[in-house]
Amino acid sequence: MFDSLELLPPDAIIGLIAEYKNDGRDPKVDLGIGVYRDATGATPVLRSVKTAEKRLLETQDSKAYLGSAGSADFNAAMRDLAFANSTDKDRVAVIQTPGGSGSLRVAAGVILRTKRVPKIWVSTPTWANHRPLLGGAGLTLENYPYYDPKTRGLDFDAMVSALKSAPEGDIVLLHACCHNPTGVDPDRAQWQTIADVVVDRGLIPFVDMAYQGFAADLDDDAFIVRHLAERVPQMIVSSSCSKNFGLYRDRVGALMIMASDPKTRDVVQSQANNVVRTMYSMPPDHGAAVVAEILGDDELRQGWLQELTEMRNRLQDMRRLLHRAVSDAASGHDFDHLVRAKGMFSFLGLSPEQVRRVKADHAVYMINSSRINLAGITPANVEHVARAIAAVL
Numbered sequence: 125m126f127d128s129l130e131l132l133p134p135d136a137i138i139g140l141i142a143e144y145k146n147d148g149r150d151p152k153v154d155l156g157i158g159v160y161r162d163a164t165g166a167t168p169v170l171r172s173v174k175t176a177e178k179r180l181l182e183t184q185d186s187k188a189y190l191g192s193a194g195s196a197d198f199n200a201a202m203r204d205l206a207f208a209n210s211t212d213k214d215r216v217a218v219i220q221t222p223g224g225s226g227s228l229r230v231a232a233g234v235i236l237r238t239k240r241v242p243k244i245w246v247s248t249p250t251w252a253n254h255r256p257l258l259g260g261a262g263l264t265l266e267n268y269p270y271y272d273p274k275t276r277g278l279d280f281d282a283m284v285s286a287l288k289s290a291p292e293g294d295i296v297l298l299h300a301c302c303h304n305p306t307g308v309d310p311d312r313a314q315w316q317t318i319a320d321v322v323v324d325r326g327l328i329p330f331v332d333m334a335y336q337g338f339a340a341d342l343d344d345d346a347f348i349v350r351h352l353a354e355r356v357p358q359m360i361v362s363s364s365c366s367k368n369f370g371l372y373r374d375r376v377g378a379l380m381i382m383a384s385d386p387k388t389r390d391v392v393q394s395q396a397n398n399v400v401r402t403m404y405s406m407p408p409d410h411g412a413a414v415v416a417e418i419l420g421d422d423e424l425r426q427g428w429l430q431e432l433t434e435m436r437n438r439l440q441d442m443r444r445l446l447h448r449a450v451s452d453a454a455s456g457h458d459f460d461h462l463v464r465a466k467g468m469f470s471f472l473g474l475s476p477e478q479v480r481r482v483k484a485d486h487a488v489y490m491i492n493s494s495r496i497n498l499a500g501i502t503p504a505n506v507e508h509v510a511r512a513i514a515a516v517l
């Protein structure tokens with residue numbers, strides 16, 4: 125049976141990690157993989173997470189099954205983090221999922237069970253796994269323009285005009301903040317216009333919130349979730365705790381589906397639970413228990429907010445540092461978009477050949493699209509990175 129299968133090439137980013145590891149040059153810089161790093165290049169366990177884990181070790185008295193929806197405490201905390209008071213709590217079905225990816229996959233499962241399965245509109249470009257994940261689950265995807273390489277900003281008019289052409293009932297996938305891979309987010313006025321189109325066209329918003337707290341703060345970053353929740357009858361939100369709690373490998377996320385009324389919410393909840401039951405039965409517990417512990421305890425929560433602020437500030441500092449260094453090294457080239465963008469990612473605007481050369485000649489690693497993770501920049505390596513970029517321009 126298995127000899128009928130074909131060998132797949134390694135995932136591009138995984139291949140890049142391996143190549144970086146085996147590169148003996150010094151200095152070498154990894155701007156590829158999408159995890160947060162501190163100034164020493166480490167991806168540390170947050171202090172608040174360590175404290176919560178110690179508490180759990182002492183107090184947890186059972187590892188018995190929790191059920192397909194996961195922890196009720198975690199789910200309520202995630203719902204409040206996303207929606208605050210923007211909607212009635214009893215209209216929101218919530219389940220704990222294995223990361224944001226699990227949330228997207230379960231959402232696809234629920235969408236596929238509806239009578240007239242809608243198409244789902246995704247930005248060009250979007251996170252590299254959106255299409256494989258949602259399309260692979262069986263959904264049909266359409267694209268809407270998003271990033272304008274000429275301005276290195278939002279192609280707002282083209283985006284709005286594409287969304288205006290979407291048929292009623294279709295789903296539009298939006299990134300709540302820190303758009304991956306561009307770092308370009310709509311401003312408040314643009315979000316309001318996008319919401320107007322969603323309302324006018326009767327579209328169903330699906331907000332992917334993988335970076336809440338990485339752009340401005342927890343509330344500001346959830347603006348579009350809360351704004352839409354006040355204006356539309358139904359919507360989907362996928363949340364991830366991979367970045368803002370640094371819980372990448374523990375696989376922590378939540379799927380939230382706001383229904384038009386509490387009765388429909390119960391139906392949706394039963395369907396989502398069943399999708400999970402028939403796919404992986406139940407989510408892993410540990411990471412979600414840690415998040416519930418942190419969000420449910422004032423002191424731990426304050427500590428976590430402090431750490432989240434530190435991560436956010438470092439990303440913004442590194443944006444400014446790289447902007448200054450590369451503007452000096454490559455005078456005549458405009459890199460202002462680096463300081464306009466938010467979160468971990470930005471495009472440098474290099475061609476695949478230039479990306480190959482910064483790697484081959486300068487040991488600076490990034491993915492082919494020239495998307496860089498700003499968390500890979502440190503005060504110690506920024507000059508090297510800036511010189512490498514300038515050398516290939």
Ligand SMILES: Cc1ncc(COP(=O)(O)O)c(C=O)c1O
Pocket residue numbers: 158222223224225226251299304332334364365366372376377
């Ligand atoms: C836009 C976006 N959505 C979802 C995810 C999923 O994250 P995870 O499954 O690791 O929680 C990511 C991770 O990089 C992302 O960038």
